[in-house]
Amino acid sequence: MTMDYLLSICSLLLPVVFGVEETLMDSKWATTELAWTTYPESGWEEVSGYDDNMNPIRTYQVCNVKEPNQNNWLRSDFIPRKGVLRVYVELKFSVRDCASIPNIPGSCKETFNLFYYEAEKDTATVSSPPWRENPYVKVDTIAPDESFSLLVSGRVNTKVRSFGPLSKEGFYLAFQDLGACMSLISARVFFKKCSTTIASFAVFPETATGAEATSLVIASGACVPNAAEVSVPLKLYCNGDGEWMVPVGSCTCMAGFEPAMKDTQCQACPPGTFKSEQGQGFCSPCPPNSRTSARASNLCPCQNGYYRADSDSPDSACTTVPSAPRNVISSVNETSVSLEWAEPKELGGRRDVVYNVVCKKCLHSGGACSRCDSNVDVSPRRLGLAERWTALRNLQAHTRYSFEIQAVNGVSAKSLATPNYATVNITTNQAAPSAVPTVLLMRATAGTMSLSWLPPEQPNGVILDYEIKYHEKGEAFSHTVTAQHSSARVEGLKAGTAYTVQVRARTVAGYGRYSFPAEFSTNEHSDPERSVQDQLPLIVGSATAGFVVIIALVVISVVCLRKQRTGSELEYTEKLQQYVTPGVKVYIDPFTYEDPNEAVHEFAREIDISCVKIEEVIGAGEFGEVCRGRLKQPGRKEAAVAIKTLKAGYTERQRRDFLGEASIMGQFDHPNVIHLEGVLTRSCPVLIVTEFMENGALDSFLRMNDGRFTVTQLVGMLRGIASGMKYLSEMNYVHRDLAARNVLVNSNLVCKVSDFGLSRFLDDNSSDPTYTSSLGGKIPIRWTAPEAIAFRKFTSASDVWSYGIVMWEVMSFGERPYWDMSNQDVMNAVEQDYRLPPPMDCPTVLHQLMLECWLKERNQRPKFAQIVSTLDKLLRNAASLKVVTNSHSGDLLQVGGTLPGHQRKSLTLADTQDLRQQMSQTLPIRV
Known part of the structure; x- marks a missing residue:
């Protein structure tokens, strides 16, 4: 070739x-x-x-x-x-x-x-x-x-x-x-x-494939302009063939912007349209009676004379105030007036119209009118009437009144103008005076009584005279005399006789009502005289004696209630007293007892098996199943409870540890610590009964409700956990395993510290150091303070370290601390002074508090009492929770140290590759 x-x-x-x-x-x-x-x-x-x-x-x-x-x-x-x-x-x-x-x-x-x-x-x-x-x-x-x-x-x-x-x-x-x-x-x-791409309105940069053909390399994304995050983190995975896969997180167009260019851009709403919320929706025309000439509008302002109520959505039409009520009808009955009216002709475009009634009293000479006195009774009420009628009582007789019936709706408060109203003027009729309030005996002799009284509160005219009615006690026949003033001397009485006296006033309209009957007695002899001054010590003494009697009755009732407790309850209370210094309650380690039965009966109540009903299994614990059930004890309301069971075939050591948890819980009584109802040691299986927490463990509850709680709600949860730990630390109890998984949440979002029953030690022979319970259950060390890992030094300060991790879990909605780093890498990083970064949208003050909980010197960490005080101040000053730390959520923070290169190389998981590369570049943060 x-x-x-x-x-x-x-x-x-x-x-x-x-x-x-x-x-x-x-x-x-x-x-x-x-x-x-x-x-x-x-x-x-x-x-x-x-x-x-x-x-x-x-x-x-x-x-x-x-x-x-x-x-x-x-x-x-x-x-x-x-x-x-x-x-x-x-x-x-x-x-x-x-x-x-x-x-x-x-x-x-x-x-x-x-x-x-x-x-x-x-x-x-x-x-x-x-x-x-x-x-x-x-x-x-x-x-x-x-x-x-x-x-x-x-x-x-x-x-x-x-x-x-x-x-x-x-x-x-x-x-x-x-x-x-x-x-x-x-x-x-x-x-x-993987080339640059846009997915779910997020831009992901060009990313090279990983070191292995099967590697997945994480690329962090950023929202396109005018888009905001819906869920985080924004991630795509680049596989070994250069293809994107497994998108995580997404963005959507912000308010005022709508999707465009096949969902790769967010363009501004054109004039005359708006989009009120972030999301995938498109811009809509302005609602009636509103307009906008600007681009990217998230709200169409109302036209002049039209408004939106605070409770109205931005998508709702603008409305106006209603017109005045129509066809007002009045009816006068002496000093009472009834008013009725018809609905306004114009409701302003709303259906939430209510009515206010303004009462004004006017001078007969035609002068100005002033507001009625507060003693005028308006039924059903003066303001916010849904009904179109009202009744006014206790008006003055022969007096001119003016009544305004205002029609208002949800936007009336937005208008600076006076609400539209209808007016009706009336004059009250003649009316008899009201009752004389009180009659007093000023002086008594063998045949006379000198009386005095106060004028009626509503005379309703000029009082012409008073009528005094009296009769011997027990007799039906009465005598009457009249008086021109508010006092009178009644003569011709029997010596040493009790009389019943009543007084009423008269005007041109007639007599008013009698006063309440009063009983007075004449003297046995004519010389001694009794005056009101003589009677004052008796009156004061009688009142004092009555007050003392009332207090005595209350005390006796409390004592009786306490005596109604069962004998076992009293015995339970008395036994605890021997361990309690006055004013101070100290935790007693139940494992110091030779007999675990003695410890559990010392600190926990024994419940009869007939009082407990198991309904369903809801989980599995270290010792057996966990069930939901009902507890009905005599004299107490039936309640939902959680029931822990000791599985069959248990060893004596397992039974001791199982009951030891109840012996610990039974010593605690705090709203943020799980409450023990009691134990059943004489049944099979052995049961521990606690209050039922509807929302379960805090970590899984937060993950299921990611992003649904405000910062204030999250801080409230943290405050509850800190309060419970403050109580435990003041009892000299060290928890050792504080984590979000060991905090339970009830239906009112109250967090309670739980899990008190594990005996833990450090497994020195493990290549992946963890704490191991006595029954073999492993607990990750990423919640544990360095000195507890190195020296097994568990104190309240090590619990504070764990609380800082719990804070991070709560603010990240249940994310795993240190993500997928191995336990060995976590230990190396913490030892080299690296700390977790602030979760997304975490207020700066909360992350600063976390860093203080993670101080290497345990004596410098805050006490739980200080943490509770700090969180209380933050809850009172909500503005401090709005300052958010600007830090990349993928970076670990360095606190005075650098991480050696060989330790960085040991972090080999794909999800933490970028993190490890950035760790060596992170600036030290001073705490």
Whole structure:
């Protein structure tokens, strides 16, 4: 086969394309000699020529098949790798069939070897690196699919091989011939990549494939202009073939912008249209009575005289105030007035019309009117009447009144004008006076009583006189006398006799109502006199005695209620007192008891099996199943409860640990710590009954409700957890395993600390250090303080560290701390002072509090009491929660240190590759 023939077929060769490729080197591009390095000189030979299109072609050939022990090397020029991790080599070559070559030794080959050699720069020489397999790295032995002979020529083979991961600035290709007759027609070096793309309104940059053919490389996206994130993080995965796959997160067009260009752009709403919310929707024409001349409007302002209520959506039409009520009808009954009216002619485009009634009292001379006194009774109410009627009572007689009935709706408060109203004027009729309020005995003798009283609160005219009615107590016959003023002396009475007295006033309209009956007695003798001053000490003493009696009754009732407790409850309370210093409650370790039954009965109530009803299994715990059920105890309301069971075939150690959790819980009484209802140790299986938390574990609850809670709600949850931990720390209890998975949430979003029953130790023999429970359940160390890992030093300060991780979990809606990093990598990073970055939209003050919880010096971490105080201040000052930390959510933060390179290399998961590259560039943050 001649070289001219090889050159003639090169113009027919086309590149093999997988996905999107970018070429690093192609020998077909050469316009001059390649001048690659050969060894020995009698081996590979460069041959130049032109194809049919007169394009120069540079090839290498070797054919020393008649000489044994061939070892011919060909090395390319230095090829910069441009930061890619894996490259592909496309080889086009032809090989002659050894059988077609006469008189050759048995050493003839039909294969050749492909090698590469990495270097930081172009330093290779004729003799360096040495021409042997080491230090070169062998890629593969290349064999043709078809060889050629003189009879059948033109057999061109194409082979593609890849190698990596590459770590230096560039590399050389090397070809080793061990005795073949072949021609290397072309060599092309390329890498695969995913091109820039737009998906879900997010732009993802050009991304090279990973170090392995099966690697998935994460590319972070950014929303296109005028789009905002819906869910984060924005990620696409670039596979080994240069294809995008598995989109995560998305963006949508902001308010005032709509999708365009096949959902790759967000264009502004044209004038006269608007879009009120972020989302996939399109711009809409302005609602009635509104308009906009601007582009990108998210709201169409109302025209003059039209408004939207605060509760109206931006998509709703603008409305106006209603007209005045119509056809007002009034009815006067002495000093009472009834008003009725019809609906306004114009409701302003709304159906939420209500009415206000304004009462004004006017002078008879035609002067100005003023607001009615507060004692005027308006039924059903003065403001916000849904009914179209009202009744007014306690008006003054012979008085002119003016009543305004205003019609208002949801936008009346937006209008500066006075609401439209209808007016009706009336004058009240004659009316008798109201009742005399009180009658007092001023002085009494054996035959007389001196009385005094207050005038009626509503005389309704000039009082002409008062009528005093009295009779002996128990007698039906009454006597009456009149008086011109508010006092009178009644004579001709029996000595030492009790009388019932009532008084009423009279005007031209007649008598008013009598006062309430009052009882007074005359004296036995005529000399001693009793006055109101004499009676005051008795009155005060009687009132005081009555007050004391009331207090005594309340105290007796409380004592009686306490005595109604069962004998076991009293015994339970009394036993606890021996462990409690007055004013201070201290946690007692139940495992100090020799008999676990004694401990559990010391701190937990025994419940009768008939009181518990198991309804369904809701999960599995370390000791057995977890069920939902009902608890109905005598004298108490039935309640939903969670029931933990001890599985059959348990060991004595398992029973001790199981009941130990109840003995711990039974000592706690706090709204943010899970409440123990009691235990059933005499049943089979053994049960622990606690309050039921409808929303389950906090971490899974947050993941199911990602993005649905405000920052204030999240801080409220954190405040509850901190309050519970403050209570536990003040009892000298160290939790050891505080994490979002061990916090439960009820239907009111109240968070309660739970999981008190595990005995943990550090497994020194494990290659992946974790805490291991006594029953073998492993707990990740990413929640654990460094000193607890290194020295098993568990304190309230180590619980504070764990609380900082819980804060990060809550603010990230249940994301896994440190993502997919291994436990060993987490330990290395934390030891080198790296800390978790702020979650998305996390207020700066909250991340600062997290960093304080993660201080390496445990004595410098805040106490739980300080954390509760800080969160209370933040909840009172909501503005402080609006300042958000601007930090890339994929970066770990450095706190006074650098991470050694060999430790960075140990983080090998694809999801954290970018993270590890950025860790070495992160600036230190001072805490």
